Amino acid sequence: MKISFLIHNVCGIGGTITTTFNLAQALADRHDVEIVSVLRSRDQPALTPDPRIALRFLVDQRHEKDDALYREPARVFPAAEYRYREYSRLTDQRIAAYLETTDADAVVGTRPGLNVHLALQAPDRVARIGQEHLTLERHSPRLRTALRPAYRRLDVLTTVTEADARAYRRMMSLPRVRVEALPNSVPDPELPPADGRAKLIVAAGRLVPVKRYDLLIHAFAPVAAAHPDWSLRIYGTGPQRDALRALIERLGLSNNAFLMGAATPMEAEWVKASIAASAASFEPFGMTIVEAMRCGLPVVSTDCPHGPAEIIADGTDGRLVPTGDRDAFTAALLELVRDDERRRTMGRAALENAARFAPGTVVEQAEHLLAEAVAARAAGRRTPRPPGGRTRALLGHGFAARDLALTAAARARRTLRKDHR
Structure with a gap:
């Protein structure tokens, strides 16, 4: 399989970045894996990716802040999401272009706002896996309301604990979405373990x-x-x-x-x-x-x-x-x-x-979820994306026809050929 992870900004430091790199590295043993960072804020990411993992960026904050679209508010990324102020019409376009042209079998979103993009804009051939690294109870009622209709378009939603998976199954009304707990993995230690003698x-x-x-x-x-x-x-x-x-x-x-x-x-x-x-x-x-x-x-x-x-x-x-x-x-x-x-x-x-x-244990579970989602998509066991009017309603900010046109394949390919490294 080709697996693509869509992440906020790999140049930062945090648990989601570490977890994504760990899982991507473990999957790279048997699959074609890439990490797509929406934002780039410095030359190199905080963590060094495995050389087998392709890393690309969609918007370079260091050089694109003068773009007129960078200063316009996002229309897809939900306004109630914590990172909303960092998103814009420019990120709307670049994410849509990436999803339009991706050759990945499965795309994994790594935060609520990106899961919304994935659910509503990924082509029908792509398996859509949303990850939640926080918990449902930490999302505001306004954000839950924005997520519910979009999340129904996902194939799989993973949480990091079974308690949170139960909360999503009980409270979010996602009848056709597979909701599973997928814990974070930690690489095998390279040093001898502690001996318990140090005070x-x-x-x-x-x-x-x-x-x-x-x-x-x-x-x-x-x-x-x-x-x-x-x-x-x-x-x-x-x-x-x-x-x-x-x-x-x-x-x-x-x-x-x-x-x-x-x-x-x-x-x-x-x-x-x-x-x-x-x-x-x-x-x-x-x-x-x-x-x-x-x-x-x-x-x-x-x-x-x-x-x-x-x-x-x-x-x-x-x-x-x-x-x-x-x-x-x-x-x-x-x-x-x-x-x-x-x-x-x-x-x-x-x-x-x-x-x-350990990565081996967690990656086995992740592979199983991904493979089943990809097979189901290939067999056409998901309904097609809603028509344009319904899509615009789900996006909540009036995702206009002009925006959809900007994600046409020709424009998207030109955008994604740029080397953002």
């Missing part, structure tokens, strides 16, 4: 409020007081850095808790530790939890919606504590800090249990 707790992720690093630091304070030879390292960057540094100083933890900045890859930092921690109030999946477990670390995590409880077996390979409960978090950390054998046993269990998130 170090590690956490990683964006320094933003939802990650609740403030709670983690507060919860760690009694640990440091009782066991001053233990340290906490937090990896990542973000707007809360100064506030968290001030909190560390105010609690007298400057010799025990450290903001380490970004680290890539994180594997080398995970294996130095003995415990991983995640205090988030919301976690659509929990990529860092899986990363840590694949490096042999037990994880102490809040039992927040949706991911941690589907990853961690409480008491076996980590601990789950009530969301926002500082005292419970402290108690779980102390339990592992004080019991060397329990900590190491949990670490070994984490390494074994997290193997289900």
Whole structure:
């Protein structure tokens, strides 16, 4: 199969980009794979793609901001989507042109707004797979209303947890769409796993409020007081850095808790530790939890919606504590800090249990979903796209005939021949 991933901007840093690169690389072992980035904001992406994976860009933000269409609001990308302000009539045209001329058997959209483009504009011969990396409950009612009619045009919709898949099946009325949980994968570690001897707790992720690093630091304070030879390292960057540094100083933890900045890859930092921690109030999946477990670390995590409880077996390979409960978090950390054998046993269990998130396991499920969707399209088991009037209604912004004309094959081929690398 030829598989194409449509992504927002590979030049950034984030879980969706990492997950897309991981899955694309695993699929490239047996398939022709490309990643199409709608936007380009710098010379090279943050992650280096596998050389077998073709990478192309549709709109170069560095050089095309003077285009008149770049300054006009998007008419296809839903206005209620978080990234709407970064989209325009120019992105409308370029995405439509790409979809019009793609030779992919299946196109995978990686965020709600791009799934809308895919559902409404992909040719009938192309299997349409939409991915949701957040959760349905995090989408505003306005966005859900915009997504529902478009998502009915998809062949497959994947979520990262079974809990979210159940929510989509129950609440979105997608009777002809296959809704499946497809967890994120984490590459096989290259370093020996942690041995549980280091007196170090590690956490990683964006320094933003939802990650609740403030709670983690507060919860760690009694640990440091009782066991001053233990340290906490937090990896990542973000707007809360100064506030968290001030909190560390105010609690007298400057010799025990450290903001380490970004680290890539994180594997080398995970294996130095003995415990991983995640205090988030919301976690659509929990990529860092899986990363840590694949490096042999037990994880102490809040039992927040949706991911941690589907990853961690409480008491076996980590601990789950009530969301926002500082005292419970402290108690779980102390339990592992004080019991060397329990900590190491949990670490070994984490390494074994997290193997289900290895690329081979996840890619087998992804291949099955893709192959069935492609076969169904080839057999004509999907209804044709709605007529122009219905399409315009679904797009919500009056996707005019002029826009449709601009995606004619001849124009699209000229557009896509440009080398945006």
